[in-house]
Amino acid sequence: xxxxxxxxxxxxxxxxxxxxxxxxxxxxxxxxxxxxxxxxxxxxxxxxxxxxxxxxxxxxxxxxxxxxxxxxxxxxxxxxxxxxxxxxxxxxxxxxxxxxxxxxxxxxxxxxxxxxxxxxxxxxxxxxxxxxxxxxxxxxxxxxxxxxxxxxxxxxxxxxxxxxxxxxxxxxxxxxxxxxxxxxxxxxxxxxxxxxxxxxxxxxxxxxxxxxxxxxxxxxxxxxxxxxxx
Numbered sequence: 001x002x003x004x005x006x007x008x009x010x011x012x013x014x015x016x017x018x019x020x021x022x023x024x025x026x027x028x029x030x031x032x033x034x035x036x037x038x039x040x041x042x043x044x045x046x047x048x049x050x051x052x053x054x055x056x057x058x059x060x061x062x063x064x065x066x067x068x069x070x071x072x073x074x075x076x077x078x079x080x081x082x083x084x085x086x087x088x089x090x091x092x093x094x095x096x097x098x099x100x101x102x103x104x105x106x107x108x109x110x111x112x113x114x115x116x117x118x119x120x121x122x123x124x125x126x127x128x129x130x131x132x133x134x135x136x137x138x139x140x141x142x143x144x145x146x147x148x149x150x151x152x153x154x155x156x157x158x159x160x161x162x163x164x165x166x167x168x169x170x171x172x173x174x175x176x177x178x179x180x181x182x183x184x185x186x187x188x189x190x191x192x193x194x195x196x197x198x199x200x201x202x203x204x205x206x207x208x209x210x211x212x213x214x215x216x217x218x219x220x221x222x223x224x225x226x227x228x229x230x
Contacts, residue, residue, distance in 0.1 A: 008190040012100055015182045015189070019107035030109050032180035036173060037122055040129055043173065047133075047166055048074045066137075066163065071224070072217050073136045076206050079213075080132050084124040084202035088195065092116050101185050109184040117187050123195025124202070126174035131203025133170050137163035 019026060047070050097118035101108045178192040206213070 004190075008188050009104070011189045012106075012182060015179070016100070016107050016185050019109055019183055019185065026109055029180045029183040032176045033122075033184045033186070034110060036177050036180070037125065039173065040125070043169065044074050044077060044129070068221070069136055070163075070166075071221055072214075073132050075217055075220060076136070076210075076213065077129050077132045080128040080199070080203045080206045081125050083205060084128040084195075084199045085121060087198045087202060088119050088121055088124050091119055091194075091198070097188070097191070099186055100188055106185040108186075110186065112186045117191045119194030119198050120178070120181060120187050120191045121195065122181055123174070123178045123192045124199040126170075126177050127196040127199030128202050129199075130167070130170040130174050131200040132206065133163070133167045135203055135207040137167060 019029070049067055049070055095118055096116045099112065099114060099117040100106045101112070102114045174196070178187075178196065181187040181192060182189055
């Protein structure tokens with residue numbers, strides 16, 4: 001057994017060993033492992049934000065730019081998740097890693113088919129969302145703040161904090177899902193790390209393609225605005 005394989009299994013044991021000790025913790029981890037992934041659509045609706053026609057005040061120039069970017073990111077997230085899933089499927093054609101409960105005695109809290117565990121689809125989808133938020137929001141956040149600072153204009157601190165809050169929440173959700181999948185006995189830490197790398201890589205790839213995605217993206221946003229959804 002290689003050093004990395006041994007480390008992967010040791011970390012798994014350290015986390016999974018606590019399964020079954022506390023009923024409340026088990027319930028929370030099962031929820032995070034099975035259900036929390038379904039919260040991503042709700043989270044993305046929050047990122048999309050309230051349609052402009054529903055707002056009581058006009059948006060500031062910098063605020064309007066960030067809201068537009070938020071909605072573009074939501075559309076790009078769907079593409080990044082599909083790409084991350086495609087990368088996972090490709091890897092699975094060449095790498096088969098049995099799940100922990102197949103080759104070891106573990107504290108298994110949920111049922112799962114005995115397919116390949118590497119890389120984790122849950123982690124790939126989750127970190128594709130996080131990656132898109134990071135790669136899209138931070139440059140806009142920095143550029144808008146710099147432009148308004150040069151003009152001597154004050155900036156809404158709440159507006160500045162929103163993208164950062166989205167990133168932090170996405171990070172917490174993604175890490176919670178990954179940790180829970182290990183805790184309940186269906187993934188090794190390496191599976192989660194591999195999925196996270198795939199998700200971030202997919203998000204970065206989509207970010208690099210923004211030049212070609214901007215035109216169809218903003219066409220969709222204009223159509224959504226016509227339907228009073230944006």
